[in-house]
Amino acid sequence: MKSVAPSAVVDKARTTYRNRRGRWIADPDAAASASVTVALHPPSETAVAADPDAAVAWVRTWHGYAGHGTVAWETRRWRSFGTQDVPVRVVLSGAAEIAAAAGRAAEWRTLTDRRQRLLAELGPGTAGLAAAVAATHSRWLGLDDTDFGRLVATVRWLAANPSSGLLVRQLPIPGVDTKWLAQHRGTVESVLEGVCGDRDLGVRALPRLCEVAVLDRTLLPAAPRIFATSLGELAALPLRPTVTVVLENKEGVHA
Incomplete structure (x- = not known):
């Protein structure tokens, strides 16, 4: 089996991050305990004998590895080459390190910061809200800071005023109008349902x-x-x- 280059760590981190991101947002404990192991498949004695320069260059590459994760080394005792230390695996520990290795460190910080804000301002300790926040994470992640703030303010106001009967333009929420709510209504409804168990915004539509x-x-x-x-x-x-x-x-x- 061919020995593994440092780029393989990035590739596996990207795949893992993409597949598990939603699960980590839903379960912070799973995010904290997450790990990725990349087997490096060091060359055998036969492979070293066939191309010793390539083997030395490969080991030097891992000696100089400055990427994310911890490189584990093991000792090989070869009849023709004596005792040699070779890298055998790279281990990434925790969602933050996996995200960093995948080049998604900033995105992961945004996800965790916004998740914490949603739970803190809308319903700390509410299992329904935690599930709703996780289910909608790709949508609120795509919002800029202004629109994310509007999302939090809108859900908070609607939860506190469940049957206002107001038209959307009457809502006393800065920056929220008919066009904004129409664009983000699905996300607002989903998060609101997580807060109070009901998707009804309690607003009044214009009559037909x-x-x-x-x-x-x-x-x-x-x-x-x-x-x-x-x-x-x-x-x-x-x-x-x-x-x-x-x-x-x-x-x-x-x-």
């Missing part, structure tokens, strides 16, 4: 408007011939037509 054409002008003489209103307001009007025509498109109403 129906276009109405008054064909008999004597029914509403002071109203426009064509107007738009909600079903509730339409039902409250003093209208009792003997015939109502329901059309499925606006062109028919205007025609």
Whole structure:
């Protein structure tokens, strides 16, 4: 088997980080105890005899290794080459070191810092919130600091005011408007459910408007011939037509 180069540590760290990141966010204990072992497969005595210069160069590479992890060495006793110390494995310990080896140290710090903030500000010790935070981590990781702050503030306010009945633009949360909430609603709902067990934001949507054409002008003489209103307001009007025509498109109403 071919001896392993230092680049293999990076490759395995990247694969491990990508596959386990979500699990580590869900379980900090698992993150702390995580480890990755990269077997280096040092050359055999036969391989050294076939190409001693390559074997020496390989050992020197690991003597000068400045990457992440701990290099373990073992002694080999060879008949033709005497006693030699060779590297046999690299061990990465903990999610932080694995992330660093994968080139994701900054990302991992952001993940852990934001997870801690979400739990501290929204519901420390809440199992449901911890699960929701882990399940949505890829979404809130992608937010910039401003939008992440808005996410925390929005969930905190909605949890404290579960049935506000306000329109989205009325929410007293800086920077949060209809467009922002529409873009991030799924994340807000998921985290809110982790806090209080309910995805309902408690806000009021704009009513759906129906276009109405008054064909008999004597029914509403002071109203426009064509107007738009909600079903509730339409039902409250003093209208009792003997015939109502329901059309499925606006062109028919205007025609």
